[in-house]
Amino acid sequence: xxxxxxxxxxxxxxxxxxxxxxxxxxxxxxxxxxxxxxxxxxxxxxxxxxxxxxxxxxxxxxxxxxxxxxxxxxxxxxxxxxxxxxxxxxxxxxxxxxxxxxxxxxxxxxxxxxxxxxxxxxxxxxxxxxxxxxxxxxx
Numbered sequence: 001x002x003x004x005x006x007x008x009x010x011x012x013x014x015x016x017x018x019x020x021x022x023x024x025x026x027x028x029x030x031x032x033x034x035x036x037x038x039x040x041x042x043x044x045x046x047x048x049x050x051x052x053x054x055x056x057x058x059x060x061x062x063x064x065x066x067x068x069x070x071x072x073x074x075x076x077x078x079x080x081x082x083x084x085x086x087x088x089x090x091x092x093x094x095x096x097x098x099x100x101x102x103x104x105x106x107x108x109x110x111x112x113x114x115x116x117x118x119x120x121x122x123x124x125x126x127x128x129x130x131x132x133x134x135x136x137x138x139x
Contacts, residue, residue: 030103032118035127038090041115047088052102053121057094059134063124066092071102085111092117092124 033041042049042065051058051066058068069079071093080102083089089111091099096119103114117124125131 030107030114030116032096032116033090034118035123035129038092038115038117038124039129041088041090044088046086047090048083049090050092050102051121052091052093052098061121061125061131061133063092063121064130064132069102071098071105076102077105080106080109083111085109088113088115090115090117092120094120095122096120 041047042063049063049066050069051062052069052071053062054070054072055068058066062068070076073079083106089103089106091103091114093099093102096116099116099120103116106114119126
């Protein structure tokens with residue numbers, strides 16, 4: 001019976017260390033923003049809005065003003081290299097997973113100011129925020 005409290009203490013200690021290491025991997029340069037916070041940042045000076053979904057996803061609907069930079073494309077890394085590292089980048093995808101991966105790559109290339117839309121485009125549309133659709137004429 002005496003070892004049970006020691007065991008629980010060790011488990012909580014390990015969980016605490018794990019959580020603190022996860023939190024430390026997301027520094028000031030990379031931050032998840034709520035839909036409201038993200039929306040406020042969109043039109044700020046020196047800020048670039050990047051939709052890292054596929055072109056097909058973006059054509060269906062996207063946040064107005066977004067630039068498509070498909071993180072699954074073969075030339076994604078080359079395109080990232082061409083971006084201005086002094087700018088702030090607002091990234092989103094459908095749910096947030098691809099944007100987080102894109103942000104992680106950008107960090108390895110020296111980008112310091114990266115903000116992610118928490119919950120991605122799904123969270124944006126669930127809060128009835130403005131979207132834009134690209135229509136193509138059928139020939």
